[in-house]
Amino acid sequence: MTTLETGFASPLAGYLLVAALLFAIGLAGALVRRNAILVLIGIELMLNAANLNLIAFWRYGPHPEALTGMMFAIFSIAVAAAEAAVGLGLVIAIYRHTNTTDLDKMNRMKG
Amino acid sequence: MAASSFFVDLDQIFIILRDWIVGFLPVALRPAAGVVLSVIAIVAVFPGLFALTTVFERKGLARIQNRLGPNRVGPFGFFQPIADGIKSLTKEDIVPFSANAAVHFLAPLVLVVTVFMGFAVLPMGRNMVLVDMDAGLLFFFAMGAATELSVFMAGWSSRNKYSLLGAMRAVAQMISYEVVLLLSSVAVVMISGSLSLPKIVAAQNQYTGWFPHWYIFTPWGLAGFIMYAIAATAETNRSPFDLPEGESELVAGYHTEYSGFKFALFFLGEYLAMFSISGLGTTLFLGGWSAPLSLLTWVPSWIWFFGKMMMSIFVFIWMRGTLPRLRQDQLMNFAWKFALPFTLLNLMVTALWRFMGEGWARWVVCTAILAVAYVVMARVGSREEHFGRRSYRYAE
């Protein structure tokens, strides 16, 4: 008896699908666009989708009072902020060096 | 006694009014109607206070500068805000041709909406908080963080160098001082043990003899309050931190290209942010709606809250008229090199206060640590570099 047959009996499936779709959108953004900053935006979207997954499983899971999902999501938010800071610092440093943020042009290690 | 029950009723007058009005509706609609009425009250009262504050500010600044201020419209000029309102509503709404129309339109809306949301968690009197959230303080700071984005949106969408410069300065200043704001509030959370604002007020609403247990009367509370006040002035872009909207330099900073009603919305948003941050300051450090002496508890609680809030606004106006403006690098230096380390030290002193237990020892130790730290960091450590001989360069 799958969720597809019974419809969205559990709201959990709805949240997981939204998270999966958001993850795919973020992945597409990171792979399809030229600008380095948009790749970082795509990565942030993917991290957010994972957070949504964590919180949804925490809420509809067997032991929400153990707070595991919520803690994991909070630490994930902190780590994502740190990673965004370092990533954007890197993009700025590369821009200062090569005067471009176009990823198609940054395909050599030389320079 | 009849007298004391009269004062209890006066204290709860707004709650009683709301319940009476809501009583006319069917039972199913009552909770929603109660909330709607409270929201209408907030949306009516605070812009009204804003109008009053604009008059106070103009007349206060004028008196500090030895002139009269607006005195033509109404008795002593007190109907000036009505004239200002009519002017801003009927002025032409000019949007620059190359401006990004959608973002330009949305920026003042985002500002006003997020600032109004901050009022939802302030306890304005006994039992008079709109939403008693468990993480109320965190919600307030989240709304404060969201206002920074609207400042940037306004400056960028105007396609104007000065607006963009003003917006970037404003955002850099706001994010620097937001850290100081949060850390000085964490000290209060540590001692009161809760993020919920009504509980923080309840923890301060006790009296030993005549004196209240407000946090400002403790060494860490005083240091925290001063840091909070400085950070609040910087967060709301008020003088002496008003370089982003420096009227003598950047025209009007990030709201240069706004006219008419949208400018009025920015103005409203700035003053409402001042109100809400003063309200939070009184809740955290000045005891919220509690009376300053135990024999004055018969005065209604909302009078104390609004009185303390208006006192803070008065201090803001006083600072604006008195202090010179800080340069951008001076204020950033101040934030990261003095305010942040001092606030972290204050946190540790708060922890020391909590664990030393009752008695006079903790007063002496904590006051000594904070005083020595202030002298070392502010006086000795920030001495200006020695200026050399001046050199002049004349126009040829």
Next chain:
Amino acid sequence: MTPVFYLLAALTLAGGLAAVLLKHLVHCALAVTVAFAGLALLFLQLDAQFAGFAQILVYIGAVAILIVFAILLTRGSELPKDGVFSRTWFVGLVIAAGVFAVLGWAVLESVSAIPEQSAVPQVTVHDIGVALVGRYVLPLEIVALLLTAATIGAVIVAMHEKVRPK
């Protein structure tokens, strides 16, 4: 599935789509902020208040502003001559679609052993605080170290290089 959930999901997905499809970078940054806000509201819908407010405070209040500053400092306002999509965009799209297909199939085909309507968990900030200094104290300290390292690293990476005397 309540109408509120559908509305918030639509808002979040629209923000995400706009963030990866729009031409102008600052519009993309503002669209991803809308996606963050939608996600924060979804967290609130899931009774995770602390996570929702932390999401607004950190993502909208800090990460979005970081992104916007980076766009301004790298002259993102100018549109590139060769268009905004990279040369290999089709492969990227196929990969993303494949990932979504796999994840979606996994979600829809899984047998639900989870009870359908669980009770709302009563989580207070006090419980989170106790958990943070009790069971999760080691991750807390490691995250503190990580944030310090990230701050110092970001400052060093993005600092202006000192002009070396030639």
